[in-house]
Amino acid sequence: MDSADLGKDLTEVLIDEASIDAKIRELAAAVDADYADKDLLLVGVLKGALMVMADFSRALTSPVEMDWMAVSSYGAGTKSSGVVRILKDLDRDITGRHVLVVEDILDSGLTLSWLLRNLRSRGPASVEVLTFMRKPDALKVQVEPRYVGFDIPNEFVVGYGLDYAEKYRNLRVVGTLAPHVYS
Ligand code: PRP
Numbered sequence: 001m002d003s004a005d006l007g008k009d010l011t012e013v014l015i016d017e018a019s020i021d022a023k024i025r026e027l028a029a030a031v032d033a034d035y036a037d038k039d040l041l042l043v044g045v046l047k048g049a050l051m052v053m054a055d056f057s058r059a060l061t062s063p064v065e066m067d068w069m070a071v072s073s074y075g076a077g078t079k080s081s082g083v084v085r086i087l088k089d090l091d092r093d094i095t096g097r098h099v100l101v102v103e104d105i106l107d108s109g110l111t112l113s114w115l116l117r118n119l120r121s122r123g124p125a126s127v128e129v130l131t132f133m134r135k136p137d138a139l140k141v142q143v144e145p146r147y148v149g150f151d152i153p154n155e156f157v158v159g160y161g162l163d164y165a166e167k168y169r170n171l172r173v174v175g176t177l178a179p180h181v182y183s
Helices: 017-034 050-059 110-120
Strands: 010-015 040-046 065-073 084-088 098-106 126-134 147-151 174-177
Touching: 010 017, 017 050, 017 126, 017 147, 040 050, 040 110, 050 098, 050 126, 065 110, 084 110, 098 110, 110 126
Parallel strands: 040 065, 040 098, 098 126, 126 147
Antiparallel strands: 010 174, 065 084
């Protein structure tokens, strides 16, 4: 879905398609280099990471494995509560594996912080995080992703996997939603 199709729904495009493409290639090159001699397992966090995972994994040069988790924060709305429940767990044992968690956005950090504790308790060889976007001003807990695509302002953004009421995930760009869409 092109941003042009949105009419007045977006107030601003924060990250356009060309910038997404370039950043994905840059991240993939870094991961390729860092894991050159390792067997890598990518863990995508549904549903937001879908687009990042699809593009990033295809930009890698090695045949990685992929798995998915779905988690849900208690307390609806646009902010996480930090209390997380697993809706779909990994299909495999990660003991001794090199795991790279792939996220679309690091907001308060509560989801990832919980997820990292959970994954590390399973005895992996390593767990690192790649997040396509991060909101430094929204961070409530210390989470240090090894790979960060873009630092963005603390605004509600949609597109490239991120939704508002489950819509706009299929937007090719990342942008801010116009206030009239909420009301
Ligand atoms: C988003 C995003 C992260 C989390 C980040 O997922 O994909 O997993 O929120 O927020 P936090 O840093 O404040 O914890 P969301 O719960 O909206 O689910 P979705 O990916 O299915 O849209």
